[in-house]
Amino acid sequence: MTGSDLTAAVVAVYDTWMRTVDLVEPVLAAHRLTTATFQALWAISPDEDPPSMKTLAERLYCNAPNLTFMTNQLADRGLVERVVDPSDRRSRVLVLTAKGREVRGEVVEAVLAKTPLGTLSEAELHQLSGLLARALRR
Amino acid sequence: MTGSDLTAAVVAVYDTWMRTVDLVEPVLAAHRLTTATFQALWAISPDEDPPSMKTLAERLYCNAPNLTFMTNQLADRGLVERVVDPSDRRSRVLVLTAKGREVRGEVVEAVLAKTPLGTLSEAELHQLSGLLARALRR
């Protein structure tokens, strides 16, 4: 059986992610966020151009109706705003509100504080990111 | 900002897992499995003692009612059977049926064939598993 190292790696990746989500869950609940809305909020970086719905859907591996639903959740809570893209009026970009930036900052901080990966050294993290980036690139 | 390597690593882990699930999805659909039922099936190794509901719930980071639901899905499709544990008659262990072993084998094979991690060498996989295991251990 040649796949045992590969199996172990897949399981480890799954466990690391699930464990991170599990540990962060109390912080999300305090902000009335769920796993799904948290992932959407996480995927909107305040340092980059605000993404369109389409871009965000690809980033989250979900489809358009699903993202409409999640966007409604975030908009209802005053965390994001839909803004019509002037260069293509069909498209709406998602802009973080002031509250959205604040809440996002707190949950991101919580993720970094709680994830099991936090116990690794800078060198180990760099190595890990490098390996995964290489896998994802191909 | 000290957390940027850590952020990159968390994002890479998330992406790797989501991407794996996304690529395997057509195979799951062919077996009428969803992501949730697939994870449950994946978590029942045919080479180990059949796990109790409680054990499996911990492994899947879900609660008891949720696992009851997923177990029903798998049992309805004839993939697992609930067996009363003679040593504690409150507990039910989940045993793969012949069909369950077969289907599990196929989806596991599909995961290993499709996951982006499959492009890494044995040495890289070993390194990756080692890093994640070290993170999860603490």
Place this chain on the structure above:
DNA sequence: TCCACTAGTTCGAGTCTCGAAGCATCTTCC
């Protein structure tokens, strides 16, 4: 102008998730 295409939304159905309450079975302690 017409027409095919694209971005997003709405709708409806199915799936997933979980707290609360209930049942059966242990375990503890008297």
Place this chain on the structure above:
DNA sequence: GGAAGATGCTTCGAGACTCGAACTAGTGGA
């Protein structure tokens, strides 16, 4: 032994998530 509490699982009900199909609005090419 028997009551009292703990544990493993299920049921129920409500809410959240996901997606295909159909729809609206806007774009771009002939």
